[in-house]
Amino acid sequence: MTPDADSWARAALCLRLLLSAPGYLAGATIRMRASPDRDRLLNILQPLNMRRIHPSISDEQLFGGVDLSATLNSIQVIENKGILSDPSTMVVGMAERCGSDLAAKLAHQVDRDVGHCLIALDEGAEPDETLPPALAERLPFHIAPEGRMPKDWRVVPAGTLSVTPAAVTASAADAETLTLLAAQFGIDSLRAPLMALRVARVHAATHKRTCLEQTDLEVAALLVFPHRATRLPQAEPENQVPPPPNPETSQEAESDASSPMPEGDMLVEAVRALLPPDLLAGLVPAGTGRRMGGDGAGQKRKGNRRGRPLPSRPGRLDGRSRIDLIATLRAAAPWQPIRRKAQPDTPGLLIRPSDIRLKRYVEQSDRLLIFAVDASGSAAVSRLNEAKGAVELLLAQAYAARDHVALISFRGTTADLLLPPTRSLVQTKRRLASLPGGGGTPLATGLQQALALATQTRSKGLTPTLIVLTDGRANIALDGSRNRTQAMEDAEQMARVFRAHSIQTLVIDMSARPQAGLKALAGQFDGQYLPLPRADAQALTGAVSATLQG
Amino acid sequence: MNTPFPFSAIVGQEAMKQAMVLTAVDPGIGGVLVFGDRGTGKSTAVRALAALLPPIRAVESCPVNSAKSAECPAWAELGSKKLVSRPTPVIDLPLGATEDRVVGALDIERALTRGEKAFEPGLLARANRGYLYIDEVNLLEDHIVDLLLDVAQSGENVVEREGLSIRHAARFVLVGSGNPEEGELRPQLLDRFGLSVEVRSPNDVAERVEVIKRRDSFETDHAAFMAHYGAEDAKIRDTILKARKRLPKIATPEPILEDCAALCIALGSDGLRGELTLLRTARALAAYQGKRKLSRDHLRAVAPSALSHRLRRDPLDEAGSGTRVLRTVDEVLG
Numbered sequence: 001m002t003p004d005a006d007s008w009a010r011a012a013l014c015l016r017l018l019l020s021a022p023g024y025l026a027g028a029t030i031r032m033r034a035s036p037d038r039d040r041l042l043n044i045l046q047p048l049n050m051r052r053i054h055p056s057i058s059d060e061q062l063f064g065g066v067d068l069s070a071t072l073n074s075i076q077v078i079e080n081k082g083i084l085s086d087p088s089t090m091v092v093g094m095a096e097r098c099g100s101d102l103a104a105k106l107a108h109q110v111d112r113d114v115g116h117c118l119i120a121l122d123e124g125a126e127p128d129e130t131l132p133p134a135l136a137e138r139l140p141f142h143i144a145p146e147g148r149m150p151k152d153w154r155v156v157p158a159g160t161l162s163v164t165p166a167a168v169t170a171s172a173a174d175a176e177t178l179t180l181l182a183a184q185f186g187i188d189s190l191r192a193p194l195m196a197l198r199v200a201r202v203h204a205a206t207h208k209r210t211c212l213e214q215t216d217l218e219v220a221a222l223l224v225f226p227h228r229a230t231r232l233p234q235a236e237p238e239n240q241v242p243p244p245p246n247p248e249t250s251q252e253a254e255s256d257a258s259s260p261m262p263e264g265d266m267l268v269e270a271v272r273a274l275l276p277p278d279l280l281a282g283l284v285p286a287g288t289g290r291r292m293g294g295d296g297a298g299q300k301r302k303g304n305r306r307g308r309p310l311p312s313r314p315g316r317l318d319g320r321s322r323i324d325l326i327a328t329l330r331a332a333a334p335w336q337p338i339r340r341k342a343q344p345d346t347p348g349l350l351i352r353p354s355d356i357r358l359k360r361y362v363e364q365s366d367r368l369l370i371f372a373v374d375a376s377g378s379a380a381v382s383r384l385n386e387a388k389g390a391v392e393l394l395l396a397q398a399y400a401a402r403d404h405v406a407l408i409s410f411r412g413t414t415a416d417l418l419l420p421p422t423r424s425l426v427q428t429k430r431r432l433a434s435l436p437g438g439g440g441t442p443l444a445t446g447l448q449q450a451l452a453l454a455t456q457t458r459s460k461g462l463t464p465t466l467i468v469l470t471d472g473r474a475n476i477a478l479d480g481s482r483n484r485t486q487a488m489e490d491a492e493q494m495a496r497v498f499r500a501h502s503i504q505t506l507v508i509d510m511s512a513r514p515q516a517g518l519k520a521l522a523g524q525f526d527g528q529y530l531p532l533p534r535a536d537a538q539a540l541t542g543a544v545s546a547t548l549q550g
Numbered sequence: 551m552n553t554p555f556p557f558s559a560i561v562g563q564e565a566m567k568q569a570m571v572l573t574a575v576d577p578g579i580g581g582v583l584v585f586g587d588r589g590t591g592k593s594t595a596v597r598a599l600a601a602l603l604p605p606i607r608a609v610e611s612c613p614v615n616s617a618k619s620a621e622c623p624a625w626a627e628l629g630s631k632k633l634v635s636r637p638t639p640v641i642d643l644p645l646g647a648t649e650d651r652v653v654g655a656l657d658i659e660r661a662l663t664r665g666e667k668a669f670e671p672g673l674l675a676r677a678n679r680g681y682l683y684i685d686e687v688n689l690l691e692d693h694i695v696d697l698l699l700d701v702a703q704s705g706e707n708v709v710e711r712e713g714l715s716i717r718h719a720a721r722f723v724l725v726g727s728g729n730p731e732e733g734e735l736r737p738q739l740l741d742r743f744g745l746s747v748e749v750r751s752p753n754d755v756a757e758r759v760e761v762i763k764r765r766d767s768f769e770t771d772h773a774a775f776m777a778h779y780g781a782e783d784a785k786i787r788d789t790i791l792k793a794r795k796r797l798p799k800i801a802t803p804e805p806i807l808e809d810c811a812a813l814c815i816a817l818g819s820d821g822l823r824g825e826l827t828l829l830r831t832a833r834a835l836a837a838y839q840g841k842r843k844l845s846r847d848h849l850r851a852v853a854p855s856a857l858s859h860r861l862r863r864d865p866l867d868e869a870g871s872g873t874r875v876l877r878t879v880d881e882v883l884g
Contacts, residue, residue, distance in 0.1 A: 100689045101645035108644070108685070111593060134686065134729075137588050166770055175766055179759045188751040189589025193762045311711065333661030334713070424730070 004147030012155045014141040014223055015044050020158045021165050021202045022048050023087055023115030025195075028141035029095070029131055031122040037149045038121075044155045048089040048117065055098040057083075062105065087115030095120035095131045103132035110138045140195035142227040158206035168201040169211045181221055186231035196220040312357040327357035368404040368421050368462040369394070372450045373432075374470035374510070375411040376441035384437045387469045387510050391432055394467070397545060399425050404462060406453055407431055410446030412439035413480045417449060421457055440482065443474035444490035451494065454503050465504045466527075471511035472518035488517065495524035506530060555768055557598035558782035559775070560591055561761045562752050568835070569745040569855050570599050571786065573723055575793045576834040579744040579827060581724035583687070583735075583859065586749030591761075592727040596640075596683050599725070602787050603638035604794075606679055610634045613671040614678040614718045623718040625669050639680030641673050641722075645689055652694060653701075653709050654716070669716045674707045677722040687726030688735045695739055698724070702742050741820075744827045745852075746859035748872060793837035800833045801843045809849055809883060816878050819860040828856045846883050853879045 018025055032038040042050075053062070064082030083090060092098060092106070098120075109116050120139060122131050130136065178193045178200070187193075200220035204212050312324035314331075332355040339350040371391055375384060391407075398405050405428050407419040418431045447468070454464035477486040498505055505527030509518045514531035522529030560567060569582045584592045608615040609622055611629035616622045619631045643652065654672030661667060673682070682698075684690060690698075701707050707720040724743060728735070740746070752758050768775045807829070814824045832848040841848075858872045 100686065104645040104686050104689070108593075108642075133588065170766060170770075172763060175762045176759045179762045180755060183755055183758060188587055190591070190751065190758060190761050190765075191589040193758075194765055197762065197766055330656050330661065331713075333656070334667040336661075426730070 002147075004145075005150050007145045007147070008150055008153050010223065011041065011143045011145040012153065013219065014143050015041070015155045016158055017199060017202045017206065017223075018117070018141065019045065019047065019155070020161055020206050022089055022117035024165050025140055025198060025202060026110050026113075026116070027118035027120065027139045028143055029120045029122050029136055029139050031124070031130070031142065031144040033123055033125070037145075040149065041143075041145075042091070042119075045089070045119065047157075050089045050091045050119065051083055052091050052093060053083060054093055055095070055102060057102065084109055084116065087117075089117040089119065091119045091121060093121050093123075095122050095135070096124040096129045098132055098135070100132050100134070103135040107134045107138055110135075137189060137191060140199055140224050144227075161205045162208055163205040163210055165198065165201040165205045167210065168204045170197060170201065171212070174200070174212045174217060177217055178221065182225060182228075185225055185229035187225065187228045188230075189228075192224060192228050196224040199224055312359055314354065315356060315358040322359045324357045324359045328355050331355040331357055366402070366404055366462050368406060368454075368457050368464045369398055370406045370408065370450050370453055370464055370466050372408045372410065372415075372446045372466065372468045372470075373435065374441060374443070374446070374468075375409045375435055375437045375439075376471075376473070377411075377438045378441060378471055378473045378511075384435075384510075387508070388432055388435065390508075391469070392429060395425055395428055399423075404457075406457075408446060408449050408453065409435055410442050410449070411437065413442055413445070413476050415442060415446040415449040417453065421453075421462065440476040441470070441474050442476035442478075442480075442487070443470055443472075444478045444487060444494050445476065446470075447491060447494035447498070448478065451497060451501070451503075454498075455501065458501075465506075466498065466525075467506045467508065469508045469510055470518070472509060472515040472521065473511070488521075492521060492524050495521055499524065499526045553772075553776065554597040554601060555594050555765070556776065556779035556783050557595065557602050558786060559764050559768065559779040560595055560598065561764060562757050563591060563595065563749055565747045565855060566592075566595055566749050568851075569747050570595060570725075571602070571790065571838060572831055572834040572852070573725075573744065574599070574603055574790050575838050576797060576830055577723050579723075579830050579834060581726070581743045581745070583740070583743040583746040584725075584727040584749060585730050585746065586727075587751050588729060590749045590751050592749060593685055596685075596725050596727060598783075599681070600637065600640040601783050602790065603640070603681075604787060604791050605635045605637050607633050607635055608679070614675045614720070615639060615680065616719070617679070621719070623716070625716050625718075626671075627668075639676055639678075641677040641680065641682050643673055643682055643684045643690075643694075645684075645686055645691075647673065647694065649694065649697065652697060653707055655709075655711065656714055667713065669709070669714055671718070672707075674701055674720040674722070675718055678718070678720050680722055681725055682722045684724070684726045686728050687739075688728040688730070692736075695736060699738055699742060740859050741823065743859065745831060745855040747855050748858075789838060792840075793834070796840070796842075797833060797837040799842070800836050802829070802833065803844065806832075806844050806846065806849065809846060813849070813853060813879065813882050814857070816882050817857060817861055817875065819857055821860075824857055824860045828853060831856045850879055850883060 014028055018028055030038070030041065032041070061080075062082050062084050064080050064085050090106075098106075106118060110118060118135075118139060120131050120135060124130050136142075175193070175197060178196045179190075182193045182196070196217075197220070200212050200216040203219045204210070204216045207216075209216075312327040328351065329349075332349065332351045335352075335355075336350060339352075343350060371394075373387060373391065395405060402423070404421045404423055405419070405425070406417070406421045407428060409416055409418050418435065419428055422428065450466055450468075454466065457464050474487040474491050475482060475484045477483050478490040495505075505522070505525040507518060507522040507525060507527055507529050509515055509529065509531040511518075519529045519531075557567070557570075566582075566584055569584075573579050573582055584595070586592060606615065606617070608617060609619050609628065610632045611626075612619075612622045613626050614623060615636070619628070622628055650672065652672050653674055654670055657666075657668040657670035660670075701720050702722075702724060705719060705721045707718055709716040726735075726743060752761070764775075810825050810828050810832075813828070814822075817824075828849065831852040832844055835848045835852055836842075836844050839848075854872050854875045858875045861874065
């Protein structure tokens, strides 16, 4: 079977299990863009009687509350039932845009274990655009089929279960196998083995078995563990490169059935085959399987709102301001009986202009400091360590000002976003300390990456500021060729784009002697230029603060 | 399945459990902050805490759980003034709760239907004399944090809005949990928590397996599991009650006070709240252990949780301040 078809087969299995016991399994993430394929997939779940919720759903809709308009009409309190009042299947569209507050509420509902089932549709395009981790963590399945749907793809529903999943007996050894397996794949959270156990039970129930068998465990491990794995089994935590698969172990497992853990090993092999490829490439740092960027850090929360709401004020509607309906009704409500006496014949609510309340917001966008650090060989020779020290000092200041920080490094032919915008300084420092040096100087590529980040975060409501630390010896052009002139031209072009976007920039020259070219580049940025002649890190911080305040 | 997982069935995480029990012994310690990785049982522990807490006596119809009818706020329309025993309130403050929900607002239902101006108490009223639990506390909106700080400081909730002018007592123990990777907590809020503990996923395989087994039998063999651990929980509750009685009688020798001060000076913690909390927590621990006198061992046991979040923070220190406290404790107490 091809990998694509295989992923579809797994998706079918997930759906089949989910259909059998939606409330028990609590849900799944479906990571697919909107497409006919996805519609077909969702159609299969139709029997669950799904209710759609969107990322900006209000508490009243979720938990129920007073239906204001109905109440006003009937002069009797009419309560709305919330979606969560009864066990139901919810489909969250655009779940990757779901804020941390909604995620927390939904996560709590999943934790309560009262039979809700949550299907999160993750439509993220970028790898780091995913569901809030608090939610992803609690949903057992991650359905992300690849390629086109095979023609003969279908899901055979298991029908009504004759065995309730909770009644399936699991031996202590079963629980142990799953726990050990999760530990081998570096899955820290203990929710993973618990969910795997539930999946195994449902799988057994669909096959009308009352106790778990080896296949149930295998299926559960295959469906629950691969997307959570942070490392390959047997690999040392600090060893990012996985050791070559050891042929002897698997042979042993086949030939010698009495070896200590033959079952576990076979499971390991099966799950290993499904691990995401970037894990093998060492892209996920060992030991930290957690997603770094995305929501976290509160930056999206801030960006999503247009400032913090202030108490509403009485005022006149003039077309530009927005009415705060609730506050207006609150203001009008106590007066209704009195006004009614004066105007007994007017139907409906009696609202006077003096009741009108207007919404007010105070807008304040957070600052994001993007550090683009040159980690090329030439920079490493000169002052990379000094630059690291300087960045650390700047971070301490950023902490005091509660700025967000992002870190980009460029060397060789590529630029890497080492740290997406975050407020977590510990993370920043860790990444910075492990920043290796060496290779060419792809200045333009680094700037390109910084620009992408800056525009992206600006749309989220942050104010980006770029700080470039380089020695200016750009020698890799945007297209990756080794051409010093072209490289410098590309860098200058990028600088002009930054200026067009009016992004505040500071260029720090960390070469041994100030470079005229770099000063010109700073001019193109319309930014500040700061040569760093044998200065200490303290002086550098002083300079940056002065720039930022100016 | 709405019964929370029993507290006594939580495997490991001794520091977290100790901190929670101690706030139950002496609510004056002022709350617990639990920071740690996902899936380590933070929320489970907090929700389990409710079952451990002894019931309180309160006026039946009082919205703020007043202990005497004289203490009930004037705005509350009291029905029955009978004193009843009710479980200690543990109120969830969800992220994204509006200011109205938290502090209370005009009761719009009554205003619309009966045309009366009445106050609808918020979460702070319900949490009075109990616990206020904030999950993902580090993601809480800044303006709600400001509000909580203010109320936690004064022990009183003052509402001045929509023509209402209302005040009521709001003394509660703050319990927060969060994942430090998602953002830091403001130092002011950090300081409001009496104790802070860091939890990690257990590294020991046997311990992990035990967690899974217990959780699994909680789900599948509910009745038997609850019968066993419910009794264990009851034992802890009894010990807490006894400790509460013993607490005022715990003797505090002079040298221990000096130790407290020396420890805080050596650590350079801001203000005196560190010393006070350290002392209170140590006394609570002594009471819980059934001792009559405070000793250095008690200080040693509670120092990390009482002090680690009060140090002047080095934002780049990744080892965490817990180790710093332990080192200093060893130096000062020998």
